[in-house]
Structures are given as structure tokens and as C-alpha cells.
Amino acid sequence: MSSASVPVARELVRRKPPASVRRRRFLLGVANHSLLIVTAALFIAPFVFIALTALMTNDQALSSHLWPHPFRWQNFIDVFHRSPLWRWTLNTLIYSGLATLGLLISSIPVAYALSRMRWRGRNAVFMVVLIALMLPPQVSVIPLYVMWAKLNLVGTLWPLIIPNWLGDAFSIFLLRQFMLTIPQEYLDAARVDGCGEFRILTTVVLRLAKPGIAAVALFSILYTFNDFFLPLLYTIDAPNKWVVSIGLEQFRSLHQVQWNLTMAATLLVMAPVIVLFFLAQKAFVEGVTLTGVKG
Amino acid sequence: MSLTPVAETGAATTVAPVTDRRRARRRAAWRRRRFVLLLMSPWIIGFSVFFGYPLVFTAYLSFTHYDLLSPPRWIGIANYQYLFHQDPQVWGAVKNTLWIIAIAVPLQVLSAFGIALMVARARRGIGMFRTVFYLPALAPPVAATLGFVYLLNPATGPVNVVLRHLGLNGPLWFQSPGWSKPSLVLLGIWGVGNVMIIFLAAILDVPKHLYESAELDGAGPLQQLRWVTIPTISPVILFSIVIGVIAGLQYFTQAYVAADIASGQASQAGDQTVNNYGYPEGSTLFYPVLLYEQGFRHFNMGYASALAMLLLGVAFAVTLFIIVNSRKWVHYATPEG
Secondary structure, eight states: OOOTTSOHHHHHHHOOOOHHHHHHHHHHHHHHHHHHHHHHHHHHHHHHHHHHHHTSOHHHHTSSOOSOSSOOTHHHHHHHHHSOHHHHHHHHHHHHHHHHHHHHHHHHHHHHHHHHOOOTTHHHHHHHHHHHHHSOGGGGHHHHHHHHHHTTOTTSSHHHHGGGGGOOHHHHHHHHHHHHTSOHHHHHHHHHTTOOHHHIIIIIIHHHTHHHHHHHHHHHHHHHHHOOHHHHHHHTTOGGGOOHHHHHHHHHHHSTTOHHHHHHHHHHHHHHHHHHHHHSHHHHHHHHHHHHHTO | OOOOHHHHHHHHHHTSOHHHHHHHHHHHHHHHHHHHHHHHHHHHHHHIIIIIHHHHHHHHHTTEEOOSSSOOEEOTTHHHHIIIIIOTTHHHHHHHHHHIIIIIHHHHHHHHHHHHHHHHHOSSOHHHHHHHHHHHHHSOHHHHHHHHHHHTOTTTOHHHHHHHHTTOOOOOGGGSTTTHHHHHHHHHHHTTHHHHHHHHHHHHHSOHHHHHHHHHTTOOHHHHIIIIIHHHTHHHHHHHHHHHHHHHHTOOHHHHHHHHHHHHHHHOOSOOOSOOTTTTTTTTOOHHHHHHIIIIISOOHHHHHHHHHHHHHHHHHHHHHHHHHHHHHOOOSSTTO
16 A cells, blocks of 8 residues: 555556456457357358258258258269269369469569559559459450450350450559569669669569469459359350359259259359468468558 | 660760760660560550450440341440330349449448457457458359358248248248348348458557547547547548449349349249349349340340440449549548548
């Protein structure tokens, strides 16, 4: 009590809040956690029900039972027997791989010119990139379809792949934002050492922008894997060119109303993305955050 | 490569006369400009072929009748007259798209914000919760939509089964014109993880001292939210609304898949050759779906171009409106904004 020698300032900082405040904080914390856990359970539930249905027999899936009895693991094998899922996967890999490769090769130099080189009109060009990014793709889709039809490429994967080899607005935007965060000193140091702009790009910038490049590649893989509109447009009448998203959409009509198999296929299509996420969680979160914070 | 600019100017300053120096500098500038052009060339070609040219050509086609087989035939403004005065589908499609933008987008932003707030306040397990809420956003749209049409199927779907156990009578979801769009909203909220992560990062970035000084001024939790959190992260809120509106204008995949699967489920028949666009009763016929149907199923490409021009105009106006007005709504901490 009489320890008046303790410095006043320290006492002020160290003082515990009164019991009523502490209790209110504790209750708020409990309320917050309970609500959070309930919400999280609701977000997980669809996955759980899809998985349970994927393990049911067809009769069970059409009944109102929620728990499979017996568990039918065979469903996952049946999906491969009943549909050309391997073919669709291969097509998806071709689309995704070639598109992502082209997009990186073509977008990195553009992003470099838009972020680390000074030239007249640079900001105007960047505005045009942004506008191109914001307008709906449906706006330009008709003449492009006509063009690919005249080139006899409708019914192949090329109309999906080729545009990515000529710069992608979103990737350019993201890479530019990332390259802007590279400290100027690194580039100046390279210049003093006698590096030309090209060497700076291929050595210094490429190395320092690796996380950004990884994020862009990841987004491109995801985008192509999820893409439905363009594959629908160009390959719907050529079943041997279907990618996974189209195949899955058509799956039920190939097999009528077998919900158990449909859900097994759905789960198989979700699986690679989720595995990819756990392998590259950091790049994902960083990439998503980068799109927002720097916007 | 040849001499670097540094070596060149170094040599020029010591020996060469003024004109030589100027010429060297001009040559270096020219080489630089050529290099910029080289770097930019993929985009320049891509932009002209896949953006500039289609825009001009769409404008032209919108004044023609064109079915891809015979050459375009000029018909003046007939397509636009049909669009604004006669087409029985277009007004419904516009209304549905506006519905998505006016109702679904705010709901998504709100739920993303609410979840992010809760996760940010969690004492432990932030990483785990973040993963749980982000995973659904990763589910491919076609797969997620298929899953939801099954989960929400009126008779035997798990959601209605659970509701029945609770003594409630679940709605017809994707089978009813009144509930099909709310079902799509549920699907959208399930996939809101991307926006949530951005909000979460922004909320965790709010400087602690702002909360402390607010507390000293006697602000409770709600007032701190109103006067500290929301103003500080307002640029991110604006960003998510812009992204939401842009995505709303393009809303296609989920609507197309849901209508296709739900209509097939209702008929129970094997024949699936005809997609029932907008099923049920046009309630999921969004503007891009209408454009797809007209352009690529009926091959009314002239008319679809007119639809595209209207979409372009609206998208451009909305983008401009948002950018121009953003200064009023948003508080930027940094002076350059």
C-alpha cells in the first residue's frame, strides 16, 4: 500500500483494468468465439455433405438419409469408368500449362516497362490496362468468336491459349504492383555495375519479384482450372476437347440423375485446388492480399 | 550487347565535343525507347487484336444482321429498336443483373467484413479460421454450384432434411422463381473468402494507437468500429465493392450451371440437349446469359452485338462513376492517395 516509491508512470501502464471491464471483455470474447465457431461450421458443412453423398449408393443419395450406410468408396473409381475424366484432366493441363507459361513470358516485360522504366505516356498506357481489366469479356467475345471461326480454330483449345501469349491485363497489373515494391537501390547498384536494362530485368528484377511471379502463376492456374465461359464458347460441340469444368457440368446429363457419382466427381474436381492451396498457402494469401491492399 | 550508357557518357564528357555528346545521348534515348517498345510489344499486339479490334467490330456488327454463315447485312438501328422496345427477355435479364448488384454484392461485402472482424478478434486460431473461410472460395464455380444444387434440392437435399428435423418447411430453392436468386446469393456468400482475406489483412493493419486513443476518449467497441476501423480500411471496402459490381455485371457461370442442373433435375429425363436458360421462369436469366443464348445458341450475332454494346456502355459508366465518386467516400491515410 505504502509503496509510494514505485514510479507513477509505470504504475499507470501496468495497472489492470477494473473487474467489471475485464468481465465484459471476457464475455465479449466468448460470444465472439461461439459465433465464429458456428459460422465456421456452416462454411464447412457443404463440404461434409458433398463428401457424405459421394460415399452413398444411388438409392441412399435419393433418400433423405444423411449418413451413408454402407460407405461406397467404389464411387470414386466408378467416376473414372463412367466418364473420360482423364481426358478432361489432360485437356485442362494443356490449357492451364500453356496459358500460364505464355502469360508469364509476355506479361513480365510489360510489367517491367510499366513499373521500373520512365517514358512518356506510361501512365496513360497503365490506365488503358486498368480499363481493359474492368470491362466484361462478353463485350468483345462476338468478333473474337468470328475470328477464331474463320481461322478454323473453334472446337480446339487454341482460342483459350493464344490470347495469354500476348499479355494478360490482370497479371500485368499484379506484377507491376509487385515490381514497384522493389527498392530502387538494387536497380541502381546493378546499373552502376554496368548492367543494361535487359540484364537488370532478367537477373535483379526476376529474382526479387519471385513471390509476385509465383502468385501470378498460381492465379493463372486457378483461373484456367475454373474457367467455364470460354471453354463453353469454343469447345462445347467438341467433347474430346472438354476441360474438367465443362465435363463436370455435363456429367449429370451423361449419367442422368446419379447424384452420388456426381458428388464424387465434384469432390474430385475440388481436390486438386485444395491440395494446391495447402502446398502453396503463403503465396495464395500474399497474392490475394496484394490485389487488395495496393489497389 | 554494345556499350552501356554509363560508359558512353563517361567517355563523352572527357574528350568528345558537344555535338558528339548530344548525338550519343540521343542515340541512347532512342535505344531506350526502342527497348520500351520491345518490352511493351506483346501487350500492344494483344490489346489491338483482342480488345481494340473487337470493340470496333462489335459496334459495327450491332447495326447488322449476322448469323456467321452469310456476310453481315446492314439493318440500321433495328437491333436497338428490338432491344429497347420488343425483346420480351431483355428487361427481365436487366432486372436480374441489377438485383445481383444491388442485393447480392452488398450482402457479400457485409458478410466478408463481419467474418473478418470476428476472425481478427479471435485470441487464437486466426490461421485456422482464415483457412476454413477461404477454402470454399477455392472450390471451382462449376463444382460449387453443382454441390449447392444438390444440397438445396427441395425433396431430399440435406439442407431441407435438416430443416425438417427442426420442424421447418424448407423452400424450393433453385426450383422456385422466388428463391433461385437467394440460393445463388447463399452460394456467393459461401465463396466470399477472397474478399474476407483482404479485409482481414486490412483490419489487422489498423494501427493499435488509434484504438487506444479512441478508448481514452471513451469510445465503446461499436464506436471504435464506426470511427476507427471503417474509416481506416475504407479504401479496401471501396475496392471490394468495385470488384463486386464488375463481377456482378459478368455474372454467368453459376447462373448457367444452376439453371441447367436444376431444370434437368426437375424433368428427371435423360434428354439434356436443351439448356433451360434462366430456369425457373427466367429468374436466373442474367444479362450475360441472355447475350450468350442470343449470340452463340441462336447465332443472332448482330443482335448479340447490340446487347454487348449496351453492356459496354453500362460497365463503362459504372466504372467511371465509382472512380469519380470514390474521393467522397474514402479516407486515404497517405497524402498522395
